[in-house]
Amino acid sequence: MLLDEPLVLYRMDDELVVARDVCPHRGVPLTMGKSDGQGVVCPYHGLRFGNGGRCNKVPASPNAAIPARMQLYTYPAVERYGLIWTCLDPQDDSVDIPLMPHWEDPQFQQIVCPTVDIQAFAGRQLEGFLDVAHFGFVHTDTFGDPDNR
Ligand code: FES
Numbered sequence: 001m002l003l004d005e006p007l008v009l010y011r012m013d014d015e016l017v018v019a020r021d022v023c024p025h026r027g028v029p030l031t032m033g034k035s036d037g038q039g040v041v042c043p044y045h046g047l048r049f050g051n052g053g054r055c056n057k058v059p060a061s062p063n064a065a066i067p068a069r070m071q072l073y074t075y076p077a078v079e080r081y082g083l084i085w086t087c088l089d090p091q092d093d094s095v096d097i098p099l100m101p102h103w104e105d106p107q108f109q110q111i112v113c114p115t116v117d118i119q120a121f122a123g124r125q126l127e128g129f130l131d132v133a134h135f136g137f138v139h140t141d142t143f144g145d146p147d148n149r
Contacts, residue, residue, distance in 0.1 A: 003122050005088055006031070007075070010040040012051045016079055018086045019053045019072035030072075082112040 001007065006021035008030040021029045023042040033043040039050035039057070048057035053072030058064065075086045078095045081103050085095045102108040118125050128134070136146040 002086065003088060007086070008040060008072075009077075009084060010035050012039060015051055016077045016084065017049075017051075017053055017072070017074060018077040018084065019049070019074045022073070023047065024055075024070055024072065082110065 006029065007018055008021040009016070009018050011017070017040075019030075021031050023030055023044065025042065025047050026044055028042055028044040030040050030042055030049070033041045035041070036048065039048040041048045041057075046057070046059040047055055047070065049070075049072050050056040053074040055066050055070035058066055058070070075088060076093050076095045078085045078097060080097055081100055085097050087095050103110055118128075135144045136148065138144060140146065
């Protein structure tokens with residue numbers, strides 16, 4: 001889930017695919033399906049989506065040409081710094097990734113934090129990470145200390 005957009009992510013050969021989590025056939029979330037090594041398989045009728053989000057298998061019509069509309073709505077995807085980056089702007093086919101020059105530096109320790117599910121608007125979540133003044137009052141059970149702000 002990114003900014004309230006449900007996403008499905010899968011790997012095809014060397015390609016990482018990030019797409020809207022909606023099967024173009026009947027709208028079933030593809031995250032309910034599975035990957036069979038040749039793509040992600042929808043759990044409803046078994047359509048499979050592979051490279052570029054294109055459908056590459058229709059079990060009910062195995063010899064028919066696959067319609068072009070059987071294509072996932074994909075987003076750009078880049079894997080860097082231990083994370084998968086994407087952009088939900090359909091006009092932008094690039095991913096503007098912040099520069100982290102110390103990531104490859106052995107003098108620094110790289111830490112990828114586990115995900116945290118917060119039921120809040122994305123802007124409010126970001127504000128929470130930037131607002132360090134609340135640490136000493138809200139996070140007293142972990143690292144916060146109201147006398148050390
Ligand atoms: S809804 Fe996905 S294959 Fe039919």
